[in-house]
Amino acid sequence: MNHATNSIVGLINFLTFLLSIPIVGAGIWLATRHSGDCLRFLQWPIIIIGAAIMLLSLAGFMGACFRVTSLMWLYLFFMFLLLLAYLVFIIFAFAVAGKGHGHSVPGTGFEEYKLHDFSTWLQDRVRSSGSWNNIRSCVRDAGVCRKLGQKSMYESSAGFYQEHLTPIQSGCCKPPTPCGYTYVNATFWTGTISYADSDCSKWSSDDQSQLCYDCDSCKAGVLANLKHDWHKVSVLNIVIFILLVVVYVIGCGAFRNNLRRDNYESQGEARMTKSQPSRLPF
Structure with missing residues (x-):
């Protein structure tokens, strides 16, 4: 060196x-x-x-x-x-x-996400009501679902089912597929409440500020997005x-x-000190 x-x-x-x-x-x-x-x-x-x-x-x-x-x-x-x-x-x-990974839905171009697939540590980050209230407000204020709803306003159900939705769009903006709701647009679905999935009763088309923001699928979509990053x-x-x-x-x-x-310099100084003749006090 x-x-x-x-x-x-x-x-x-x-x-x-x-x-x-x-x-x-x-x-x-x-x-x-x-x-x-x-x-x-x-x-x-x-x-x-x-x-x-x-x-x-x-x-x-x-x-x-x-x-x-x-x-x-x-x-x-x-x-x-x-x-x-x-x-x-x-x-x-x-x-x-x-x-944590997405589950393919037959006949569609998107995947759906389950909260229990993710690590326990990540699940704990979104399970508490205090943390999720802040995250939910952030997702809603970002307008992801509003933009998706406007985009799909005049789109047929066949066209929508071929969309490649992001994890947040899939989990927060629409009901889970097993619920069996009828498509009107991406954020508006009709039909009676089914209990094929625990998220089915949490979905609301009438209140566009609710949609599926309280669903476990929405929490899973947020975690899937985080996992990708x-x-x-x-x-x-x-x-x-x-x-x-x-x-x-x-x-x-x-x-x-x-x-x-440092060692070389210290040794050099020591040699110089020894080489100097001693001076007598007289």
């Missing part, structure tokens, strides 16, 4: 420091935005990870460029802890998002984790280089 190693570590950490600024900003925006994303589970982890990357990048930059061994030691120690935490987060995200984030996390491991390995090389330099 030589001076070029320290320069590379300094450059990498300067770039990661710049990248951490929008990460922290995005997390703060999510945390303070009124009626933000319908499931706001990740704003604080984003802020914490972004802040940790910012501080570690600054410490690594200072330690590598100015050859401050103590800063490099702190940088490597906390980077190791961050890598462990990151690895646990990645495993957790894959474990949580690994369960988490899969994309998990792939990105793996890439970032690999890059951080590479930076950590290079940082270890720079740290050893700084230690050798």
Whole structure:
């Protein structure tokens, strides 16, 4: 390892420091935005990870460029802890998002979702009335069902059944297929209440602000949408984790280089001190 190693570590950490600024900003925006994303589970982890990357990048930059061994030691120690935490987060995200899938409906182009298919941890995020009231208001205010209803106003039932609905459209905007309601448009169905599914009695066409927002199928649709996003984030996390491991390995090389330099300078000073003739007091 030589001076070029320290320069590379300094450059990498300067770039990661710049990248951490929008990460922290995005997390703060999510945390303070009124009626933000319908499931706001990740704003604080984003802020914490972004802040940790910012501080570690600054410490690594200072330690590598100015050859401050103590800063490099702190940088490597906390980077190791961050890598462990990151690895646990990645495993957790894959474990949580690994369960839950859509069920194909014969003769249609969409899928329907069951809440019990998802992990218990995700189910708990939407089962409590307090949490679900906020999520339901967010989904309703987003106008997903209103737009779907307007789009399908003059569409035949055959045309609608071939639509590729999103999980939220399938779970929140229409009744479950086993209920046997008759299609008028995407958000208006007629017929008598059936109990083939527990969600059938929760559906309401008369009140367009209700629809199936209280259905388990709606909760499952929200979780399916979240799961899709988490899969994309998990792939990105793996890439970032690999890059951080590479930076950590290079940082270890720079740290050893700084230690050798400090030892060499201290030994050189000791030799110079011994080589100087002693001065007598007279």
